Amino acid sequence: MFIQSNPDKEKKIIEELIASDEELRKQHELFLAEMEFKQALIDARKENNLTQKDISKLTGMSQQAVSRLERKGGGTIETLLRYLQSIGYTLTINKIH
DSSP states (O other), X not given: OOOOOOHHHHHHHHHHHHHTXXXXXXXXXXXXXXXXXXXXXXXHHHHTTOOXXXXXXXXXXXXXXXXXXXXXXXXXXXXXXXXXHHXXXXXXXXXXX
């Protein structure tokens, strides 16, 4: 049996849960930031008309490692910096206001 997703209902449930639990809210914010960052990596790679295999050749990383970095996260700061440099980007740290 399949159940149809209802994004509006799901969003409301999440908002109710995180409104009553500060730790859960913080974890949710981190999750969203991580998803946004991973998508930004993919978008930047594609904007440069590069495949994961291209990034692999430019960085010396395996294509599987590139895929893991884009999808699952992980890796070292060095790995992330090599990836970013290969597509003409750098990492910047900003203070939250």
